[in-house]
Amino acid sequence: MARILIVAEHDGSDLNPSTAKCVSCAAAIDGAEIDVVVLAANVADIAAKAAEIAGIARVLTVERAENENAVAAILAPQVAALAGDYAYVFGPSTTFGRDLMPRVAALLGVNQVSDIMSVEGSHTFKRPIYAGNAIVTVEAPPDTVLIATVRVASWPTAAAGGSAPVEAASADTELPVHTRYIGLESAASDRPDLQTAATVVAGGRAFGSEENFQLLYALADTLGAGVGASRAAVDAGYCANDMQVGQTGKIIAPDLYIAIGISGAIQHLTGIKDAGTIVAINKDEEAPIFEVADIGLAGDLNSAVPELTNALSK
Amino acid sequence: MDKIIVGLKRVVDYNVRVQVRSDGSGVETDGVKMSINPFDEIALEEALRIREAGNANEVIAVSIGSADAQQQLRTGLAMGADRAILVAVDQDLDPLSVARVFQAIAAKENAGLVMLGKQAIDGDNSQVAQMLAALWDRPQATFASGVSIEGDTARVVREVDAGLETIEVDLPAVISVDLRLNEPRYVKLPDIMKAKKKPLDEIALSDLGVEAAPKVRELSYAPPAARQRGIMVDDVAGLVAALKDKGLV
Ligand SMILES: Cc1cc2nc3c(=O)[nH]c(=O)nc-3n(C[C@H](O)[C@H](O)[C@H](O)COP(=O)(O)OP(=O)(O)OC[C@H]3O[C@@H](n4cnc5c(N)ncnc54)[C@H](O)[C@@H]3O)c2cc1C
Ligand SMILES: Nc1ncnc2c1ncn2[C@@H]1O[C@H](COP(=O)(O)O)[C@@H](O)[C@H]1O
Numbered sequence: 001m002a003r004i005l006i007v008a009e010h011d012g013s014d015l016n017p018s019t020a021k022c023v024s025c026a027a028a029i030d031g032a033e034i035d036v037v038v039l040a041a042n043v044a045d046i047a048a049k050a051a052e053i054a055g056i057a058r059v060l061t062v063e064r065a066e067n068e069n070a071v072a073a074i075l076a077p078q079v080a081a082l083a084g085d086y087a088y089v090f091g092p093s094t095t096f097g098r099d100l101m102p103r104v105a106a107l108l109g110v111n112q113v114s115d116i117m118s119v120e121g122s123h124t125f126k127r128p129i130y131a132g133n134a135i136v137t138v139e140a141p142p143d144t145v146l147i148a149t150v151r152v153a154s155w156p157t158a159a160a161g162g163s164a165p166v167e168a169a170s171a172d173t174e175l176p177v178h179t180r181y182i183g184l185e186s187a188a189s190d191r192p193d194l195q196t197a198a199t200v201v202a203g204g205r206a207f208g209s210e211e212n213f214q215l216l217y218a219l220a221d222t223l224g225a226g227v228g229a230s231r232a233a234v235d236a237g238y239c240a241n242d243m244q245v246g247q248t249g250k251i252i253a254p255d256l257y258i259a260i261g262i263s264g265a266i267q268h269l270t271g272i273k274d275a276g277t278i279v280a281i282n283k284d285e286e287a288p289i290f291e292v293a294d295i296g297l298a299g300d301l302n303s304a305v306p307e308l309t310n311a312l313s314k
Numbered sequence: 315m316d317k318i319i320v321g322l323k324r325v326v327d328y329n330v331r332v333q334v335r336s337d338g339s340g341v342e343t344d345g346v347k348m349s350i351n352p353f354d355e356i357a358l359e360e361a362l363r364i365r366e367a368g369n370a371n372e373v374i375a376v377s378i379g380s381a382d383a384q385q386q387l388r389t390g391l392a393m394g395a396d397r398a399i400l401v402a403v404d405q406d407l408d409p410l411s412v413a414r415v416f417q418a419i420a421a422k423e424n425a426g427l428v429m430l431g432k433q434a435i436d437g438d439n440s441q442v443a444q445m446l447a448a449l450w451d452r453p454q455a456t457f458a459s460g461v462s463i464e465g466d467t468a469r470v471v472r473e474v475d476a477g478l479e480t481i482e483v484d485l486p487a488v489i490s491v492d493l494r495l496n497e498p499r500y501v502k503l504p505d506i507m508k509a510k511k512k513p514l515d516e517i518a519l520s521d522l523g524v525e526a527a528p529k530v531r532e533l534s535y536a537p538p539a540a541r542q543r544g545i546m547v548d549d550v551a552g553l554v555a556a557l558k559d560k561g562l563v
Contacts, residue, residue, distance in 0.1 A: 110410065
């Protein structure tokens with residue numbers, strides 16, 4: 001039996017889909033017995049959602065006022081205190097997990113396996129390096145607890161329909177006061193979440209302005225798609241930073257990705273390697289994006305995008 | 315604060331299209347352009363701006379690696395670091411051991427801030443800053459896109475999946491920086507000449523009393539599954555037809 005603890009990601013009220021992806025990864029380990037831990041100020045709703053993930057043994061809860069926001073320095077000692085009962089502790093490769101899990105690993109005196117793409121054995125995994133230009137097979141030491149982040153774009157969402165028991169756990173550790181959460185500025189949008197949307201349309205520098213990004217939003221709304229962007233578009237202020245796709249943005253795996261006015265730099269392509277179908281619209285026939293696109297259209301986005309929106313809304 | 319420590323890792327330049335060696339033993343690094351990890355350059359730039367604003371006295375650039383990393387440290391000195399430390403190792407160290415090195419140096423120098431990149435673009439681990447903060451028992455502010463020093467605290471804007479998060483941390487602290495924090499300055503020729511006279515100390519891992527951590531071993535390397543070039547369509551009508559064909563719209 002391999003006891004695995006997954007640290008649930010949530011925003012204080014809703015469970016993040018990344019948690020169910022971690023469960024899929026954990027379930028790939030032979031003899032996995034999977035627990036999910038919810039650390040929050042109010043655990044009930046989140047724990048109830050977590051309990052519905054099929055294939056988990058228990059949901060543990062740690063309810064403390066200090067857990068109101070995800071501050072790694074506060075969560076890490078609690079997770080480390082729980083880790084003693086487990087052979088593995090997993091978190092997602094989202095900014096939440098990337099911030100938290102290495103801090104847990106260091107408290108336990110071990111290295112972390114970052115971004116698990118596939119499970120090859122009890123302690124061997126594949127993970128991307130060099131912006132995904134190489135895949136390395138790594139082996140973690142078998143005699144210590146294994147801390148890892150799961151590359152969420154590589155794993156399906158575990159099925160729902162479970163009913164795991166929910167138990168309060170105690171992680172009575174002293175918590176630091178040196179780090180204070182101030183607030184979150186979020187570009188609220190009703191569009192599907194970039195990291196879980198089935199279709200994503202993305203725009204690059206070629207849009208030229210924030211106003212012109214409206215062309216992209218109109219297309220997205222016609223398709224019910226999430227909206228992404230290249231780093232150049234974000235840097236130029238055409239859209240919010242949380243829309244960036246790529247090595248330093250979000251790594252996504254939609255069924256359909258439509259890249260518009262994006263050249264296809266390696267750092268961008270890293271973010272879409274696992275997309276089902278890639279469509280590219282670019283006025284330069286030589287643009288590198290066409291080397292990876294399943295369907296390419298050489299043309300000017302200023303006419304092609306409205307035309308496409310129009311054709312699809314019929 | 316008195317001192318800021320900045321990590322400068324020597325990595326394959328971000329413009330190089332990295333190739334896996336045909337025998338799967340690693341990636342090709344022979345004859346390949348090497349540079350400062352781009353995030354680390356941003357960390358250094360921010361440290362320099364903090365010093366220039368009068369909020370720190372000294373910026374110390376640290377690299378852990380082979381003697382070749384002197385080049386990157388010299389570049390860091392030319393950018394404006396006051397001195398540099400090369401921790402000489404003959405093989406790639408794991409992130410926890412690197413964090414232990416930074417902890418030893420931070421303690422020895424009594425650092426007020428350690429500024430690192432959010433990830434090294436070779437291993438893409440994104441671990442060292444968080445690990446250092448844990449070992450040092452200090453705050454961490456990862457993925458920073460805004461830093462302001464206010465007395466004994468720092469206010470940091472972090473790029474997170476949901477948007478921009480602001481936290482306040484007591485100093486000393488560890489900050490890992492994201493790409494949008496600043497634009498690093500260009501190095502000018504006179505700065506390069508001046509940098510030659512700045513101190514660059516070389517120390518051994520054993521001088522710091524750092525014990526190497528249990529390693530995650532790298533067994534073999536492979537290129538990623540390649541995507542094939544698909545079809546080109548002539549116009550929007552062709553695109554719509556192709557999408558319908560695949561059942562995607
Ligand atoms: C360490 C590091 C990390 C990075 N991380 C990321 C990342 O996470 N994500 C990311 O995206 N980038 C990242 N980058 C930046 C990356 O290298 C590229 O600079 C960036 O992706 C370019 O964005 P772009 O394709 O929008 O712009 P450009 O490269 O300028 O391309 C614009 C494209 O639009 C086309 N075009 C112009 N006008 C039109 C028109 N009217 N109609 C149609 N097409 C048109 C052009 O032919 C061109 O191909 C990173 C860089 C570094 C150094
Ligand atoms: N060998 C090294 N020398 C100097 N700094 C390093 C080294 N390794 C990692 N770092 C620092 O730690 C950051 C994160 O690295 P990593 O956790 O390996 O992705 C880098 O951006 C550097 O600032």
